[in-house]
Structure formats: C-alpha cells, structure tokens
Amino acid sequence: xxxxxxxxxxxxxxxxxxxxxxxxxxxxxxxxxxxxxxxxxxxxxxxxxxxxxxxxxxxxxxxxxxxxxxxxxxxxxxxxxxxxxxxxxxxxxxxxxxxxxxxxxxxxxxxxxxxxxxxxxxxxxxxxxxxxxxxxxxxxxxxxxxxxxxxxxxxxxxxxxxxxxxxxxxxxxxxxxxxxxxxxxxxxxxxxxxxxxxxxxxxxxxxxxxxxxxxxxxxxxxxxxxxxxxxxxxxxxxxxxxxxxxxxxxxxxxxxxxxxxxxxxxxxxxxxxxxxxxxxxxxxxxxxxxxxxxxxxxxxxxxxxxxxxxxxxxxxxxxxxxxxxxxxxxxxxxxxxxxxxxxxxxxxxxxxxxxxxxxxxxxxxxxxxxxxxxxxxxxxxxxxxxxxxxxxxxxxxxxxxxxxxxxxxxxxxxxxxxxxxxxxxxxxxxxxxxxxxxxxxxxxxxxxxxxxxxxxxxxxxxxxxxxxxxxxxxxxxxxxxxxxxxxxxxxxxxxxxxxxxxxxxxxxxxxxxxxxxxxxxxxxxxxxxxxxxxxxxxxxxxxxxxxxxxxxxxxxxxxxxxxxxxxxxxxxxxxxxxxxxxxxxxxxxxxxxxxxxxxxxxxxxxxxxxxxxxxxxxxxxxxxxxxxxxxxxxxxxxxxxxxxxxxxxxxxxxxxxxxxxxxxxxxxxxxxxxxxxxxxxxxxxxxxxxxxxxxxxxxxxxxxxxxxxxxxxxxxxxxxxxxxxxxxxxxxxxxxxxxxxxxxxxxxxxxxxxxxxxxxxxxxxxxxxxxxxxxxxxxxxxxxxxxxxxxxxxxxxxxxxxxxxxxxxxxxxxxxxxxxxxxxxxxxxxxxxxxxxxxxxxxxxxxxxxxxxxxxxxxxxxxxxxxxxxxxxxxxxxxxxxxxxxxxxxxxxxxx
Numbered sequence: 001x002x003x004x005x006x007x008x009x010x011x012x013x014x015x016x017x018x019x020x021x022x023x024x025x026x027x028x029x030x031x032x033x034x035x036x037x038x039x040x041x042x043x044x045x046x047x048x049x050x051x052x053x054x055x056x057x058x059x060x061x062x063x064x065x066x067x068x069x070x071x072x073x074x075x076x077x078x079x080x081x082x083x084x085x086x087x088x089x090x091x092x093x094x095x096x097x098x099x100x101x102x103x104x105x106x107x108x109x110x111x112x113x114x115x116x117x118x119x120x121x122x123x124x125x126x127x128x129x130x131x132x133x134x135x136x137x138x139x140x141x142x143x144x145x146x147x148x149x150x151x152x153x154x155x156x157x158x159x160x161x162x163x164x165x166x167x168x169x170x171x172x173x174x175x176x177x178x179x180x181x182x183x184x185x186x187x188x189x190x191x192x193x194x195x196x197x198x199x200x201x202x203x204x205x206x207x208x209x210x211x212x213x214x215x216x217x218x219x220x221x222x223x224x225x226x227x228x229x230x231x232x233x234x235x236x237x238x239x240x241x242x243x244x245x246x247x248x249x250x251x252x253x254x255x256x257x258x259x260x261x262x263x264x265x266x267x268x269x270x271x272x273x274x275x276x277x278x279x280x281x282x283x284x285x286x287x288x289x290x291x292x293x294x295x296x297x298x299x300x301x302x303x304x305x306x307x308x309x310x311x312x313x314x315x316x317x318x319x320x321x322x323x324x325x326x327x328x329x330x331x332x333x334x335x336x337x338x339x340x341x342x343x344x345x346x347x348x349x350x351x352x353x354x355x356x357x358x359x360x361x362x363x364x365x366x367x368x369x370x371x372x373x374x375x376x377x378x379x380x381x382x383x384x385x386x387x388x389x390x391x392x393x394x395x396x397x398x399x400x401x402x403x404x405x406x407x408x409x410x411x412x413x414x415x416x417x418x419x420x421x422x423x424x425x426x427x428x429x430x431x432x433x434x435x436x437x438x439x440x441x442x443x444x445x446x447x448x449x450x451x452x453x454x455x456x457x458x459x460x461x462x463x464x465x466x467x468x469x470x471x472x473x474x475x476x477x478x479x480x481x482x483x484x485x486x487x488x489x490x491x492x493x494x495x496x497x498x499x500x501x502x503x504x505x506x507x508x509x510x511x512x513x514x515x516x517x518x519x520x521x522x523x524x525x526x527x528x529x530x531x532x533x534x535x536x537x538x539x540x541x542x543x544x545x546x547x548x549x550x551x552x553x554x555x556x557x558x559x560x561x562x563x564x565x566x567x568x569x570x571x572x573x574x575x576x577x578x579x580x581x582x583x584x585x586x587x588x589x590x591x592x593x594x595x596x597x598x599x600x601x602x603x604x605x606x607x608x609x610x611x612x613x614x615x616x617x618x619x620x621x622x623x624x625x626x627x628x629x630x631x632x633x634x635x636x637x638x639x640x641x642x643x644x645x646x647x648x649x650x651x652x653x654x655x656x657x658x659x660x661x662x663x664x665x666x667x668x669x670x671x672x673x674x675x676x677x678x679x680x681x682x683x684x685x686x687x688x689x690x691x692x693x694x695x696x697x698x699x700x701x702x703x704x705x706x707x708x709x710x711x712x713x714x715x716x717x718x719x720x721x722x723x724x725x726x727x728x729x730x731x732x733x734x735x736x737x738x739x740x741x742x743x744x745x746x747x748x749x750x751x752x753x754x755x756x757x758x759x760x761x762x763x764x765x766x767x768x769x770x771x772x773x774x775x776x777x778x779x780x781x782x783x784x785x786x787x788x789x790x791x792x793x794x795x796x797x798x799x800x801x802x803x804x805x806x807x808x809x810x811x812x813x814x815x816x817x818x819x820x821x822x823x824x825x826x827x828x829x830x831x832x833x834x835x836x837x838x839x840x841x842x843x844x845x846x847x848x849x850x851x852x853x854x855x856x857x858x859x860x861x862x863x864x865x866x867x868x869x870x871x872x873x874x875x876x877x878x879x880x881x882x883x884x885x886x887x888x889x890x891x892x893x894x895x896x
Contacts, residue, residue: 060288064320076375082455088429093154096441108171113398115151117265132465143231146182146197195623200240206231207246210258212587236268250388251291258388259381265397266324275325293387300365335362368395474592479517480681489670492706501697504670523588525603527581543569582617589626607632611655625690635696636811637835638847648839656694657769664694666738671707718767725759732804733862738765747855775823793823805829805865829865837893856884
C-alpha cells in the first residue's frame with residue numbers, strides 16, 4: 001500500500017525515510033481502520049497546516065477510479081438475466097422506431113446513441129428505484145435526458161402503455177397519436193413530466209424543483225420526506241451555463257432529495273467533450289468544490305482485478321494521464337488496439353494483461369454498462385443525507401451500434417442504418433426476428449406471459465406504478481375570492497391621490513395572502529427587487545423561506561418592514577437570479593401536476609430582465625402547462641426613467657405574444673389589474689385551465705378612475721371604451737392605448753378637443769395580443785368555412801360602431817400594436833406609434849418626447865390621419881407641429 005501511495009520521485013524528497021514512515025502510517029490506518037478514519041486524520045492535518053500559515057494547494061479531485069470501493073458495493077438484487085433481455089428488446093425497438101421513421105421520411109431525425117449509452121442506468125432506475133405516485137408516496141420526479149426518448153418509449157411499449165402504431169408514428173404528431181421527438185408534456189400530457197430540451201434547462205429546473213419539495217414540506221402543504229428528484233443529462237450538456245449555474249444553491253440548501261446523473265459518454269454532437277482533458281475529473285472538481293456528494297462510476301467489474309494488482313499505482317496513473325480523446329478512440333477500435341495504445345504505455349501494464357486475449361481486453365467495460373456498479377451508485381445516492389448527489393457515469397456513446405456508430409463522432413446524428421447494421425444489431429442482442437423480416441425492421445414484443453414480461457410489470461407494481469407518468473389535474477378544489485374582494489383597487493383613487501399599478505398589484509397580492517381558501521397557496525417569487533416594487537412589507541407579513549430559519553438579527557429589526565427569514569416562510573427570494581426565479585416559479589406553477597397541490601405563484605421582476613433573459617424557460621413552462629402569474633415590473637420603454645438602455649423594456653410583450661398559452665396583459669389601472677388577476681385565478685385554479693399570465697405593471701404614480709359596470713368583459717378580451725369624446729363635435733378620432741401611455745392618449749383627447757375642436761374616443765387596450773388572437777382565429781375560421789356565415793373579429797365589431805381614423809400608441813415597439821391592423825375596418829386609417837429603438841436615461845417626459853409617443857405626437861398623428869382621409873386641411877397638421885414645438889428635422893429614434 002505504501003508503495004502505491006509514494007508518487008514523489010526520490011530525487012525531490014529531502015527526507016525519504018521520513019516520507020516512508022508517514023506513508024506507512026497512513027497505509028496502516030487505511031488497512032486497519034478504513035478510509036473514513038484516514039480521511040478524518042488527513043483533514044485534521046491539512047487544517048492544522050493551513051492555520052499555521054502553510055500554503056496547501058486545494059484539489060477537489062480524486063483518482064480516476066470508481067468512488068465506491070468494490071467491498072462496499074451493494075449488488076443489484078434483481079434478476080439480471082431478465083433485465084438484460086428486456087434491455088436488449090428496448091434497444092432494438094428504440095432503434096427500429098428511429099430507423100423506420102427515417103426510411104419513410106429521411107428528414108424526421110431522431111437519436112439512437114444517447115439511449116444506447118444510458119440504457120443500463122434507466123433500466124436500474126425503473127426496475128429498482130423510481131417510485132410512482134401512490135397513496136403513501138408522492139412519487140419521484142424524473143428529468144430524463146431528452147435525446148433518450150426513443151428508449152423510454154420502447155420501455156413503455158413493452159409495458160403495454162404505448163402501441164405499435166404509436167411507435168410507428170414517432171415524430172409524426174400532426175394527425176394525432178404520434179410520439180414527441182423529446183419529452184414534451186404539452187403534446188403528451190399524461191406521459192412526460194418535464195421537458196429537458198433545450199439542453200441545460202433540465203438540471204437547472206431539477207435543482208429548484210427539489211428545493212420546492214422542501215418548501216412544501218416546511219409549510220405543511222405536502223409530505224415530501226421520501227421523494228427524490230432525478231435529473232439525467234449528458235456531459236456535453238454540462239457546457240450550458242444553466243447546467244452548473246445553480247449547483248451552489250443546491251448544496252447551500254442541503255438538497256439531499258436531488259440526484260443529478262451525468263451520462264459521461266465523452267462526446268457531444270460534433271466530437272469529444274474534452275478531447276484534451278477529462279470531463280469526469282473537471283465535473284468532479286466543480287461539483288465537489290460546490291459542496292456536492294460526488295460518486296464516480298468509471299470502470300466496470302472487469303477492471304477490479306487489474307486495479308487490485310496495481311500495487312505500484314501504474315495503472316491508476318495511466319488511467320489519469322490518458323485523455324478523453326484517447327478513451328473515445330479505444331472504444332471505436334478493438335482489443336488489440338487497446339492493448340497496444342493503452343496498456344502499452346507501460347511495460348508492467350502489458351505484463352499485467354499478458355494472459356488476457358484481445359477479446360478479453362475488449363470486454364473490459366465502462367462502469368455505466370454494468371448493472372451492479374450502477375445499482376451501487378444509485379443506492380448511495382438514494383441514501384445519502386445532507387448533500388445533493390451527482391453521479392458521474394462513464395459510458396460509450398452508441399453502445400451496441402458497433403462500427404456504425406459506437407464511440408464515433410457521428411454517433412449522435414446517426415439515425416439511418418443499413419440492412420447489414422440492422423442484422424448486426426439483431427445478432428448482438430439475440431432478437432428473435434428471422435432474416436426474411438429484417439428489411440421491415442419489425443418491433444419485437446414477447447407474449448404477455450413470458451417470464452421477462454411478468455418481471456417487468458412486477459418491478460413497476462412494487463414501485464407503485466408506471467413512469468414516466470403525468471397528472472393532468474389536481475384532485476383538490478380551491479375557491480377563488482370574488483372580484484368584490486379587491487374593492488380597494490376597484491374603486492377610484494381619492495381626489496389628489498396618485499398610485500402606481502405596482503402599488504395596486506401589491507394590494508391585490510396582500511388581499512390574496514389573507515384569503516382563507518387560497519392564501520396559503522400563494523407563492524411570491526422575488527429576485528432581490530422587492531423594495532423596487534414596494535413589496536418589502538411581505539417580509540414581515542409572510543417571511544422568506546429558509547430551511548435554517550434566521551440565524552442572525554437583521555440590521556433593520558427596528559423597522560416595521562424588516563428582513564425576516566423563516567423555516568416556514570412563504571416568499572421564495574432568489575437573489576439576483578432571474579433564471580432561478582423562473583425555475584422556482586415553474587416548480588410552483590406545475591405543482592398541481594407534480595404534487596397534486598394547487599399553488600399560485602406570482603413571480604415579480606424587472607420586465608426587461610424577464611422574457612428576453614429567460615425566454616427558453618418561458619417556453620419550457622408553456623410546454624409543462626404551467627399555471628401562474630409572471631409580473632413584469634417597471635415595464636415599458638419610457639416608464640423606468642433614469643435607468644438607461646439595458647433597463648428599458650419595449651419588447652417583452654412581443655416575446656409573450658409568441659407563446660400560445662401565455663395570456664399577456666398591459667393594464668393601466670388598478671381595476672383592470674384586479675379583473676385580470678381574479679379571472680386568471682378562476683381559470684387556472686377553479687377551472688384548471690393550462691394557461692399562464694404575463695402582466696406588466698409600472699411604477700409611475702397617477703390617479704385611477706375605478707371600474708364602471710360592464711367593463712369586465714372588455715378588459716378580459718383586451719379592448720374597451722374608457723372615455724367617450726364630446727358628442728357635439730363633428731370630427732372624430734379613436735385613440736387606443738395601454739400601460740402608462742394610455743394616459744398620454746387621455747391627455748391627447750383634451751388637446752384635440754380644446755385646440756382643434758375634434759372629439760376623441762379613448763380606448764383602453766389591456767391586451768392587444770388577445771385582440772389579435774381573436775382576429776386571427778376568426779380569419780382562419782372564415783378561410784376554411786367560406787360558405788358559412790363569416791365571423792367578425794372583436795376589434796372589427798367595436799370599430800365598426802365608431803367613426804374616424806384610429807391611432808394606437810403603446811410603450812412598446814410598433815409591431816406590438818401592428819398585430820391588429822388586419823382586423824381594423826378596411827375603410828379606416830390605422831396609425832401606430834411605438835417605442836422602437838434603444839432605451840436611454842432621462843425623465844419620462846423627455847423619453848416620451850424622444851420616442852414620439854407623448855400626447856403631442858398622438859394629437860399630430862390623429863390630425864395627420866384626418867388630413868389623409870380628406871377631412872382636414874394639411875395646413876392644420878403643420879400648425880400643430882409648430883404649436884407643440886415638434887422638430888420636423890429630428891432624427892428617427894430607431895437610428896439613435
């Protein structure tokens with residue numbers, strides 16, 4: 001043992017005898033008392049040295065061998081003969097699914113190699129670890145590596161959960177009954193739990209999902225004691241910033257209910273992940289350095305005897321010094337190549353394998369392809385306490401694909417196989433399909449009474465049922481408070497009082513938190529901007545969730561709204577971390593499905609740092625059929641004065657408009673906000689509709705007029721008449737606006753009347769996007785039903801009852817209001833003003849002048865439209881330009 005530990009050349013050792021005594025002592029401790037005692041003593045020595053001022057280099061890496069010693073491995077208790085046969089059938093059916101699809105249509109795509117490399121891991125998990133929801137267990141949550149979906153379908157086919165027809169329609173979903181390319185709950189709502197593509201989102205969302213389980217338990221909403229979150233991802237996927245971005249939070253929060261499994265097949269799409277390095281060692285350093293429990297599964301059982309013989313540590317050193325590019329090459333060649341180029345690196349290694357044939361050497365597997373090694377690692381991960389666990393499992397990409405893809409750079413994109421390759425795969429896995437049927441690549445499923453099939457069902461029955469499976473509706477029923485509960489924002493503000501829509505929102509949220517039915521289910525999610533939005537009062541009211549509670553006295557304890565953390569706190573405060581905030585919101589917004597508990601999350605953030613920054617997560621939320629509220633604070637390009645170019649949002653509503661099940665609103669007044677939120681809760685909580693809301697709110701103070709009877713329907717549809725113009729005036733225009741710019745339209749109404757004797761009707765447009773969707777829906781129906789009575793879009797109906805040109809103005813890019821142009825009556829002028837261009841710092845007044853969306857530009861736009869319709873002389877427009885000091889030579893703000 002001491003020889004193995006002695007890696008320091010004698011020529012650099014000033015006292016080799018002393019060194020030998022230390023090493024012999026450590027070897028004795030390892031032999032007599034075990035590695036735990038040795039680890040303790042070493043940590044004490046290192047601590048003493050550091051306290052004495054010694055420079056002790058830090059390394060988070062261990063040797064390039066399995067973390068779990070052979071003698072500590074827990075062997076898989078299953079019938080491995082049956083499990084191997086089942087895996088072989090699944091490999092075959094996964095291959096058949098992809099290859100058949102691409103022989104019919106070569107552009108469909110699909111992936112074979114990812115499942116091929118992790119089939120053993122998925123098999124061990126499904127057969128022995130992952131529990132389905134049952135009466136006594138909430139179920140484990142699985143984030144399955146996206147590219148491995150064919151293998152998961154192949155398993156479900158053997159289980160009888162999917163039909164042969166469905167497998168035949170892999171990636172053919174338009175006509176119904178097909179299977180999604182990747183895990184998509186939107187398209188397979190009773191099957192997939194979570195989407196894990198785009199890559200990187202799986203591990204990030206899994207971390208916050210695990211923390212949310214702790215949150216539910218701490219608040220006594222659900223017992224999540226024995227539940228685990230398992231996330232599978234590829235080693236290439238770990239290059240995504242999102243993959244590693246939250247691992248520090250996971251260890252800080254001691255998320256021992258979380259297991260991330262990294263499938264280290266050493267390859268990404270184009271080539272090796274770390275050709276000149278070692279991805280397993282790199283990831284070990286990052287995770288161990290972040291405080292995770294790291295378990296490496298590098299080598300299969302054939303290596304155990306060789307490592308036991310390695311008394312001098314030569315094999316371990318060669319394993320460590322060999323780079324991933326070489327390891328990839330070994331598995332793309334044969335045993336003779338491995339003998340020459342790996343064992344040939346040292347004469348003693350060649351001597352070690354002298355009695356082994358080339359075939360013996362070739363059968364030295366990687367750890368990820370051995371069920372016992374995998375079972376042992378999963379068992380450690382399942383039982384470990386106090387830390388999250390990451391399993392770094394070494395595999396071969398395209399395992400089983402032979403020379404047609406195994407360990408080759410082309411493996412990821414291989415989706416078509418020749419007849420010869422199909423035959424080789426059949427022979428390798430002993431699939432009982434005769435030669436004369438091979439050309440059709442038939443699926444294989446044995447009789448239901450085959451012992452292997454019975455075993456398959458027995459294993460899942462023992463674990464509570466089949467996975468993956470998704471709950472589509474929660475069993476519990478909650479009652480949403482009526483609209484009248486928000487009377488404090490439905491009424492007009494008192495004379496002389498001005499408030500912002502953000503203040504109205506905080507009042508609504510405070511009312512909801514006190515509600516007997518839904519109060520405990522409200523989840524405020526914040527990202528270190530609570531004081532910006534005037535929400536710091538919630539700290540004391542409901543507390544900030546922290547599993548440790550508050551171990552300090554806050555510096556502002558003498559203040560009414562002091563910073564309060566609590567073990568059962570209701571607020572999820574994510575720090576300066578929009579992606580983390582969105583991931584927490586997703587966990588809460590899908591809790592009806594994952595936990596059978598309806599939660600109502602409100603994630604409040606700077607709108608500029610929302611849709612554009614975490615847009616991929618927004619699409620993932622849509623895929624997961626999330627239900628909740630995204631609140632874009634300080635929204636609009638001119639409402640956040642003084643902050644500058646990268647803080648001013650003129651486009652988030654365009655992003656939101658692209659997501660089909662997102663209901664976007666840009667309200668101006670408190671009563672609009674109350675109507676939208678109350679109805680949104682009704683739809684998502686009482687009706688359990690799969691929609692979510694994006695609502696922009698502003699920090700600009702102004703009076704609020706209060707609700708008038710009958711306005712509710714128009715608010716929800718996205719457009720209603722707010723103020724009618726003077727009926728006595730002959731000329732008339734229609735002014736549409738939303739957000740804070742609606743108030744500029746109201747001011748323009750007065751200018752048009754007082755300065756130009758023109759009446760203006762003012763329309764509030766809380767959702768131009770929903771108005772556009774209504775019009776598009778009618779237009780589509782009319783297209784395919786030409787002989788039936790044609791539908792009239794909502795906005796067309798409203799404008800048909802009016803006269804005069806229409807001017808729409810918002811705090812967003814012109815494209816936002818342009819959405820409804822097609823549905824404006826054809827004989828009417830429709831002019832759009834918006835805030836295209838870069839933001840910048842200044843007062844609101846100057847910004848609105850710069851972007852040409854203030855009351856004066858709206859007035860001139862209305863006059864110009866009347867002139868274009870021949871109802872006004874163009875000289876009047878020139879007079880208005882001069883009267884309001886508009887510079888005709890001012891550069892276009894888009895170019896500035």
